[in-house]
Amino acid sequence: MKEFDVIIIGGGLSGSSTALNLSRKGYSVLIIEKEKLGNIKPCAGGIASSMKKFLPIDIDQAIESKIRNVEFRWKSSDNVIADLSGESPFWIIRREKLDKLLLNESQKYGMEIVRPAYVEKIIQEDKTWIIKCSNQVTYKSKFLVIADGSQSQWAGYFNLGPRKPKFANTIAVRLKGLGDIPKDAVRFEFGFVKYGFAWAFPLKDSVNIGIGTFINNKLLVDEELNNKIIKSFGFEDLSFKVVQKKLRIWNGIHKLNGNRVIAVGDAASLCDPFLAEGIRPSLISSHYAAESIDQCLSNDNYDLNNYTALINDEWGKSMAWGRRIAQIFYRFPRTGYQLGIKRRTAPQRIAQILSGQMNYEDIAKRVIKRLLTYSDS
Ligand SMILES: Cc1cc2nc3c(=O)[nH]c(=O)nc-3n(C[C@H](O)[C@H](O)[C@H](O)COP(=O)(O)OP(=O)(O)OC[C@H]3O[C@@H](n4cnc5c(N)ncnc54)[C@H](O)[C@@H]3O)c2cc1C
Structure with missing residues (x-):
C-alpha cells in the first residue's frame, strides 16, 4: 500500500495549487482526480492580478487578456465604464492551461496523480487515512485535502462547510x-x-x-x-x-477543517455569492491549507484549526457582506443598478473590488458611514 504525506481528492484549481504548495516544500503528495485530462472547464477565468502573491508559480503562459476596462450595462444600454488604472490589475486566464501548469509543476517536485479514478471509501485508522479507489488500489496518507469542487461528496461527509450548501x-x-x-x-x-x-x-x-x-x-x-x-x-x-x-457559494462561517482533514476552494463553499468569484478564494485557501499542513507535519501535531480561523477572517468576513449585498441587489436590481453602479464613485470602487484592493466589508463600512453622516446632518 503506497503511503503519502498528503492525499488530495480533486485535481482542479484548488487541488493542483495545494499540491504544488506542498510538493514544493518537499512533502509527498497524491492527487486522485475523477476526470480524464483536458476537459474544458466552465470558468470565465477572471482573476485579480494581486493574487500573484498566492500563486505558487509564474502563470504568464495562461494569461490570455489583460483587462483595462470593465463595462456594465442594463439591458444593452445605460452603460458605465470602470477604468482599471495601474498595471493590468485584472487578467483573463484559460483555466485548462492554468490547472495544467500547476499540475505539471508539482509533478516536477514529485507529486503523483491517478486519473480517471474516484475515491470509494475512506477509513481512519489511528493516525492514518486509508483510501480505497475505483482503480482497485488502496493508498495511505497522514493528511487529507478535500478539493472535489462544487459537487463535493466529501465535504459533507466530514462536516466541513455549511450543512446545507447554497x-x-x-x-x-x-x-x-x-x-x-x-x-x-x-x-x-x-x-x-x-x-x-x-x-x-x-x-x-x-x-x-x-x-x-x-x-x-x-x-x-x-x-x-x-x-x-x-x-x-x-x-x-x-x-x-x-x-x-x-x-x-459562500453561506456563512463554518468549520473548514477536521482532525487531519481540510476543505479548500469550492468544496469549502468559498465562492463569492455576489459575483461568483471563485479563483481568488481557491488560491487563498490552497495557500493556507498547505501552510497549516506544513506546520503540523513539521511540528508533529494535528491541529488544523488555525486554517479555519484564517480563511474565515481573510475571506469569510467580506463574503458575509457580499451575501447581504447580493440579497438586496438581486431582489431590486433596477434600483441596485441605479444606486450602486451608476453612482459617480462606483466605477472606481468596482475597479478596486475586481483588482482585490477593496473588499465588500470596506464597501459596506463606507455606505454605513455615509448614512450615519447624512442622519447626523
Ligand atoms: C460558468 C462559471 C464561470 C466562472 N468564472 C469565474 C471567473 O471568471 N473568476 C473566478 O474567480 N471564478 C469563476 N468561477 C468559479 C471558479 O471556476 C471555481 O471557483 C473554481 O473552479 C474552483 O476550483 P476548485 O478546484 O475548488 O473546483 P473545480 O475546479 O471544480 O475542481 C474540482 C475537481 O475535483 C474533481 N472531482 C470532483 N469529485 C471528485 C471525486 N469524487 N473524486 C475525484 N475527483 C473529483 C473534478 O473532476 C474537478 O477536477 C466560475 C465558475 C463557473 C461555473
Whole structure:
C-alpha cells in the first residue's frame, strides 16, 4: 500500500495549487482526480492580478487578456465604464492551461496523480487515512485535502462547510471570435437575467460567456433568453452548446477543517455569492491549507484549526457582506443598478473590488458611514 504525506481528492484549481504548495516544500503528495485530462472547464477565468502573491508559480503562459476596462450595462444600454488604472490589475486566464501548469509543476517536485479514478471509501485508522479507489488500489496518507469542487461528496461527509450548501446556477459557453467585446475589456450585462447577470470575458481568440443566478435555484434553460444575451455581446452565430453548472457559494462561517482533514476552494463553499468569484478564494485557501499542513507535519501535531480561523477572517468576513449585498441587489436590481453602479464613485470602487484592493466589508463600512453622516446632518 503506497503511503503519502498528503492525499488530495480533486485535481482542479484548488487541488493542483495545494499540491504544488506542498510538493514544493518537499512533502509527498497524491492527487486522485475523477476526470480524464483536458476537459474544458466552465470558468470565465477572471482573476485579480494581486493574487500573484498566492500563486505558487509564474502563470504568464495562461494569461490570455489583460483587462483595462470593465463595462456594465442594463439591458444593452445605460452603460458605465470602470477604468482599471495601474498595471493590468485584472487578467483573463484559460483555466485548462492554468490547472495544467500547476499540475505539471508539482509533478516536477514529485507529486503523483491517478486519473480517471474516484475515491470509494475512506477509513481512519489511528493516525492514518486509508483510501480505497475505483482503480482497485488502496493508498495511505497522514493528511487529507478535500478539493472535489462544487459537487463535493466529501465535504459533507466530514462536516466541513455549511450543512446545507447554497448554490448559484450558471451556464457557460465559449464562442470563437470576440463579438463586440474589446480584447482588453470585460462586460457585465444586468437586467436580462432574474436574480443574476450575464458576463463576457475575452480570451485571445474567443469569449467566455456566462449567466449566473444567485437567489433562486431554477436552472437557466431559457433558449430564447440565452440567444438574446449572446446577441447582446455581438455574436450572430447561435449554434452553440452550453454547459450548466451549480456553483457552491459562500453561506456563512463554518468549520473548514477536521482532525487531519481540510476543505479548500469550492468544496469549502468559498465562492463569492455576489459575483461568483471563485479563483481568488481557491488560491487563498490552497495557500493556507498547505501552510497549516506544513506546520503540523513539521511540528508533529494535528491541529488544523488555525486554517479555519484564517480563511474565515481573510475571506469569510467580506463574503458575509457580499451575501447581504447580493440579497438586496438581486431582489431590486433596477434600483441596485441605479444606486450602486451608476453612482459617480462606483466605477472606481468596482475597479478596486475586481483588482482585490477593496473588499465588500470596506464597501459596506463606507455606505454605513455615509448614512450615519447624512442622519447626523
Ligand atoms: C460558468 C462559471 C464561470 C466562472 N468564472 C469565474 C471567473 O471568471 N473568476 C473566478 O474567480 N471564478 C469563476 N468561477 C468559479 C471558479 O471556476 C471555481 O471557483 C473554481 O473552479 C474552483 O476550483 P476548485 O478546484 O475548488 O473546483 P473545480 O475546479 O471544480 O475542481 C474540482 C475537481 O475535483 C474533481 N472531482 C470532483 N469529485 C471528485 C471525486 N469524487 N473524486 C475525484 N475527483 C473529483 C473534478 O473532476 C474537478 O477536477 C466560475 C465558475 C463557473 C461555473
